[in-house]
Amino acid sequence: MEIKIALAGNPNSGKTTLFNDLTGSRQYVGNWPGVTVEKKEGKLKGQEYKDVIIQDLPGIYSLSPYTLEEVVSRTYLVTEKPDAIINIVDGTNIERNLYLTTQLLELNIPIIIALNMMDLVRKNGDKVDTKALSEALGCEVVELSALKSEGTEALVKKAIAIANANKLATANEVISGEAKEAIKKIENIIKGEVDEKFLHWNAIKAFERDEKVMESINLSESKKAEVEKVISECEKALDDDSESIITNERYNYITEVTDKAVIKGRKKGELSASDKIDRVVTNRILGLPIFAGIMFFIYAIAMGGWSISIGTAATDFTNDVIFGEWVPGLFDVILGALHVEEGTVLYGLIQDGIVAGVGAVIGFVPQMLVLFLLLSILEDIGYMARVAFVMDRIFRQFGLSGKAFIPCLVATGCGVPGVMASRTIENERDRRMSIMTTTFMPCGAKLPIIGLIAGAIFGGSPWIAASAYFIGIGSIVLSGIILKKFKAFAGIPAPFVMELPAYHVPSFVGVLRATWERGWSFIKRAGSVIVVSSVIIWFLTAFGNVNGHFGLVDELFEDEAVVTDEYINELSAKMDVPTTEVNSMDASLLASVGDAASIVFKPLGFGNWKPTVATVTGLVAKEEVVGTFGVLYSYDDMDGAEELGEEGEQIWDRVRADYTPIAAFSFMLFNLLCAPCFAAIGAIKREMNNRKWTWAAIGYMTGWAYVISLITYNLGGMIAGEVAFGFGTIVAIVLVVTLLYLIFRKGYQPKGNEGLEMAVKINA
Amino acid sequence: MPLSMADIDEIVVIKRISGSDEIKQHLAELGFVVGEEIHIVSKNGGNMIVKVKDSRIALDKGLANRIFI
Numbered sequence: 154m155e156i157k158i159a160l161a162g163n164p165n166s167g168k169t170t171l172f173n174d175l176t177g178s179r180q181y182v183g184n185w186p187g188v189t190v191e192k193k194e195g196k197l198k199g200q201e202y203k204d205v206i207i208q209d210l211p212g213i214y215s216l217s218p219y220t221l222e223e224v225v226s227r228t229y230l231v232t233e234k235p236d237a238i239i240n241i242v243d244g245t246n247i248e249r250n251l252y253l254t255t256q257l258l259e260l261n262i263p264i265i266i267a268l269n270m271m272d273l274v275r276k277n278g279d280k281v282d283t284k285a286l287s288e289a290l291g292c293e294v295v296e297l298s299a300l301k302s303e304g305t306e307a308l309v310k311k312a313i314a315i316a317n318a319n320k321l322a323t324a325n326e327v328i329s330g331e332a333k334e335a336i337k338k339i340e341n342i343i344k345g346e347v348d349e350k351f352l353h354w355n356a357i358k359a360f361e362r363d364e365k366v367m368e369s370i371n372l373s374e375s376k377k378a379e380v381e382k383v384i385s386e387c388e389k390a391l392d393d394d395s396e397s398i399i400t401n402e403r404y405n406y407i408t409e410v411t412d413k414a415v416i417k418g419r420k421k422g423e424l425s426a427s428d429k430i431d432r433v434v435t436n437r438i439l440g441l442p443i444f445a446g447i448m449f450f451i452y453a454i455a456m457g458g459w460s461i462s463i464g465t466a467a468t469d470f471t472n473d474v475i476f477g478e479w480v481p482g483l484f485d486v487i488l489g490a491l492h493v494e495e496g497t498v499l500y501g502l503i504q505d506g507i508v509a510g511v512g513a514v515i516g517f518v519p520q521m522l523v524l525f526l527l528l529s530i531l532e533d534i535g536y537m538a539r540v541a542f543v544m545d546r547i548f549r550q551f552g553l554s555g556k557a558f559i560p561c562l563v564a565t566g567c568g569v570p571g572v573m574a575s576r577t578i579e580n581e582r583d584r585r586m587s588i589m590t591t592t593f594m595p596c597g598a599k600l601p602i603i604g605l606i607a608g609a610i611f612g613g614s615p616w617i618a619a620s621a622y623f624i625g626i627g628s629i630v631l632s633g634i635i636l637k638k639f640k641a642f643a644g645i646p647a648p649f650v651m652e653l654p655a656y657h658v659p660s661f662v663g664v665l666r667a668t669w670e671r672g673w674s675f676i677k678r679a680g681s682v683i684v685v686s687s688v689i690i691w692f693l694t695a696f697g698n699v700n701g702h703f704g705l706v707d708e709l710f711e712d713e714a715v716v717t718d719e720y721i722n723e724l725s726a727k728m729d730v731p732t733t734e735v736n737s738m739d740a741s742l743l744a745s746v747g748d749a750a751s752i753v754f755k756p757l758g759f760g761n762w763k764p765t766v767a768t769v770t771g772l773v774a775k776e777e778v779v780g781t782f783g784v785l786y787s788y789d790d791m792d793g794a795e796e797l798g799e800e801g802e803q804i805w806d807r808v809r810a811d812y813t814p815i816a817a818f819s820f821m822l823f824n825l826l827c828a829p830c831f832a833a834i835g836a837i838k839r840e841m842n843n844r845k846w847t848w849a850a851i852g853y854m855t856g857w858a859y860v861i862s863l864i865t866y867n868l869g870g871m872i873a874g875e876v877a878f879g880f881g882t883i884v885a886i887v888l889v890v891t892l893l894y895l896i897f898r899k900g901y902q903p904k905g906n907e908g909l910e911m912a913v914k915i916n917a
Numbered sequence: 918m919p920l921s922m923a924d925i926d927e928i929v930v931i932k933r934i935s936g937s938d939e940i941k942q943h944l945a946e947l948g949f950v951v952g953e954e955i956h957i958v959s960k961n962g963g964n965m966i967v968k969v970k971d972s973r974i975a976l977d978k979g980l981a982n983r984i985f986i
């Protein structure tokens with residue numbers, strides 16, 4: 154028979170670390186509260202445990218959800234009812250963690266307590282008497298260090314045993330005195346309306362006036378009134394509201410338990426290393442510059458052109474040597490051996506389609522791995538929660554919440570978890586806004602775009618990558634300010650309160666694993682989606698209509714009778730390429746479609762068929778923008794075939810020849826800011842759970858990208874002397890003025906409680 | 918007086934938490950209950966980082982103003 158064991162506990166207590174250890178999965182672990190936002194099942198490792206399912210859940214402080222991801226855990230524990238619960242308790246903070254435990258004990262589900270972080274407990278010199286703890290709580294308590302996988306074996310064995318035996322915790326009286334009496338009375342009233350097993354729990358929840366539970370027990374009006382009478386009498390007697398009464402009872406009980414079982418090694422009021430670090434990094438003057446410095450440094454190492462920029466060095470090697478010489482050379486040999494001649498369709502498909510397209514993308518893997526490595530370190534150190542706090546002080550002045558920074562930081566790796574991380578935002582309107590703007594951040598897959606433009610046009614300047622990052626953040630902040638003035642988003646964000654985890658030295662293996670996990674999913678995409686897209690792109694560029702003759706454009710171009718000088722001139726004018734650079738691809742199907750659509754991008758400076766096609770293919774996956782460039786710029790010149798082996802550089806040279814710096818920058822901006830890839834759009838759709846809002850989000854992002862690129866190209870180009878004054882300049886000025894107006898206008902003033910709706914209330 | 922007026926490194930005791938919304942309950946779950954000791958770790962412009970029941974919690978000024986000590 155299948156056994157389901159749920160991992161429940163406070164945020165950041167190590168549930169996912171344990172889950173990964175038990176099931177061999179690679180779920181997202183990070184050192185801040187709210188990393189896991191969705192439940193996740195896994196099979197317990199080991200042949201003898203075939204039927205045991207482990208369920209990882211988002212962290213919760215109690216069974217009354219405060220943010221959206223906590224609803225998932227509550228629903229699972231309360232309505233789906235696992236066969237046993239492993240309650241992960243952070244051993245360095247037992248008192249607060251036991252608050253949830255007292256609630257879990259009432260669920261009447263077999264439960265075992267895993268006292269995690271025992272390595273830290275020992276280091277701090279705290280003493281925990283697990284035996285006394287176990288006696289006081291009426292259930293088993295085992296010591297654990299999920300990170301070092303100490304004690305996991307014993308824990309699992311015991312958990313399975315209690316699940317099989319359906320061994321409940323021995324009854325203990327958490328609630329005492331008048332409250333206890335009141336709950337007894339409620340039990341009597343609702344008896345028969347609920348499952349006998351869960352009578353006590355339902356009675357407590359009814360006493361707390363929990364809406365969900367009251368709905369589920371569905372009492373008659375007269376019984377409801379009776380319950381209400383019991384509650385208000387007790388409230389009057391104790392001069393407090395019912396929820397606070399229960400809370401106090403729980404804490405009183407916990408204090409009794411911990412007085413017996415826990416001895417602290419450190420005196421109250423002593424500062425730990427984390428506290429000392431916090432005094433510096435959350436300092437009101439230094440906080441922001443430190444954050445900006447860290448992010449600049451990360452991008453400089455991953456993508457800059459300096460001696461410390463290991464990412465760039467490795468990417469150059471991959472592009473120039475591996476994909477420039479080795480891989481095409483290797484394929485030449487293989488294809489030669491198979492008698493696939495150069496100039497045939499198959500040869501073109503493989504070398505100019507797949508190798509060129511995938512190669513252009515894979516070349517950026519080293520840079521990406523370095524970026525992912527640094528981000529994983531950042532996430533594991535414990536700095537993320539501090540960024541939210543530092544930012545909150547600044548952004549609250551504009552009516553924005555600092556908590557929205559966590560989704561943004563997560564989106565620096567990938568937009569999909571970034572969008573999902575917005576579940577931790579309390580206010581519904583702010584949550585929506587965060588979903589709409591989070592993918593402005595340059596995610597890992599946008600990095601090849603930045604790398605291509607920075608490398609080909611700007612000589613590898615680290616400022617391009619750093620500017621991409623700060624333009625992402627800037628777009629989020631400005632959008633926030635603008636949107637907050639509209640009625641649909643108006644309202645004060647929920648107050649900021651967040652637990653800050655202790656800093657720790659990242660675990661070497663953990664960080665490498667997280668880096669590899671992200672890098673690998675990227676490589677897998679390059680081997681699947683990007684291959685398919687490159688093949689499609691290549692086919693669409695291989696066929697076309699040359700001067701009235703349809704067929705393989707390459708072959709038709711050989712025919713002097715078809716390709717007249719006149720035709721070349723005509724094509725060059727139509728496609729906007731110099732006559733010397735015109736090649737067979739410009740006559741392809743893709744070119745004519747792209748050319749028709751390119752008019753849209755004319756005002757942004759890249760109204761040409763190649764960047765148009767690249768931008769559209771970016772919807773499949775952002776790195777495909779570069780993959781498409783790889784295919785489209787990999788052609789033989791009119792003046793004879795170039796020798797193979799300079800492929801990588803050749804592509805960069807051609808890109809450089811095709812774009813002015815400002816047009817290239819505008820192209821990069823548009824692709825960074827416009828609608829994200831399909832995967833992220835899917836995540837937006839799921840989190841919005843509403844068609845109208847999904848389209849609003851996509852429309853907003855694309856509109857914003859268009860406006861920003863247009864302004865940058867026209868005004869930036871004029872300043873740089875690359876673009877002449879014209880109609881575009883006027884439009885750009887009008888747009889700047891409009892933006893300034895939207896930023897500085899007074900905006901809609903919400904009345905009363907308008908705009909304070911909690912996401913939990915609306916979506917649960 | 919409100920918590921926001923307390924000085925850095927002080928250890929204070931919560932007397933009352935005003936308001937009665939979800940946030941008050943959430944604060945209680947985090948350990949902010951009447952009678953509990955709070956250690957002020959750092960302060961900047963009214964926002965503060967405090968220690969309560971061995972956990973380190975960041976609060977904005979608005980919330981710090983609602984906790985009386």
Ligand SMILES: Nc1nc2c(ncn2[C@@H]2O[C@H](COP(=O)(O)OP(=O)(O)OP(=O)(O)O)[C@@H](O)[C@H]2O)c(=O)[nH]1
Pocket residue numbers: 162163164165166167168169170171181182183184185186187188189190210211212213269270271272273297298299300301533
């Ligand atoms: N020292 C130590 N650190 C641990 C241990 N278990 C987990 N951690 C660290 O605690 C942090 C949080 O771990 P997670 O597994 O993400 O915690 P979680 O409970 O899943 O957190 P949420 O998903 O946010 O609820 C990570 O930085 C882990 O490396 C442990 O036994 N000892």
Ligand SMILES: [Mg+2]
Pocket residue numbers: 168169170181182188189210211212
């Ligand atoms: Mg987790």
